[in-house]
Amino acid sequence: MREYLLIRSKRKTVALAIKEDGALEVRAPMRLSKKWIDGFVKQKEGWIQQKTAETAKRAAARRQLTPQEEENLCLRAQEYLPQRTWELAEQTGLTPAGVKVTGAKTRWGSCSGKNKICLSWRLMERPREVIDYVIIHELCHTEHHDHSKGFWALVESFLPNYRALRRELKGW
Template identity: 40%
Template sequence: MTEYELVRSRRKTLSVQVTRECRVIVRAPLRLAKREIDRFVSEHADWIARALAHQRTLAEAHPEPDEAQARALAERAVREIPPKVRHYAAIMGLRPTGIRITSARTRFGSCSGKNSLCFSWRLMEYPEEAVDYVVVHELAHIVHKNHGPDFWALVGQYMPDYKRRRALLRK
């Protein structure tokens, strides 16, 4: 039987999640019997095993930077990303309301509803072409708050090779 953390809440369904830290978390309704939860986990044992293997592979391929490396990457992001945002914002005729550097793990950038941009310092582990793509991508969200055809047309207008650059983030 797979070991797991159980989180009960006022939900109606069961779900299982494998985290980056290789923890298995099962979310369940408040009053669901433990045997039903165990049965659910057993039924999903193959998926859990594959997800754990995938997370271990990712961890080996992309080890977490140590504290000094993380600080150096964050300092570099603070130095390099704001000038890139100013450069592309001027070209695109856009004005973000703010720029922040974060330690987000699951996304390289975001654009708030109020047009403030956030970028993860982890982006600095990728080639400069990929960083430029993320900057243009987030700036385009000032105009289009979705990933519809008009959004991609705007990104492509200022970065015709954006698909190649985006692929760099997946390596």
């Protein structure tokens, strides 16, 4: 049986994630039995192996930035990302409560329940159209705080090619 970190919360579904270091993380509802979760993990072993290999391959290919490169990207991001977010907010009519640049490593962006958008400075290593996709994705969360059909329809109304951009982003 594969080892995993179990995180229980008030969720309704089970989610599997392979972390950067190859560790398996399982998120599950509070009341779901450990036996059921173990069975689910065993059933998904093929998927887990595939995603672990993909994660390792991406990690090996990723260029490590020097501290100076990180600092430069962070400074550029502090200037560019908020400005671009407000430009796109004006174009879309979707207004965030604020914009903050973070050093997040595991997500490109987020939108809080109070409509505050956070964007990782690491986006600055990506093409401009991918950056715009992440910003528009987060702006759409100011209207839909989920990934419902309505949310994706709103994203698509601004970016008809969002699926290709999303695939490109997932490759990183």
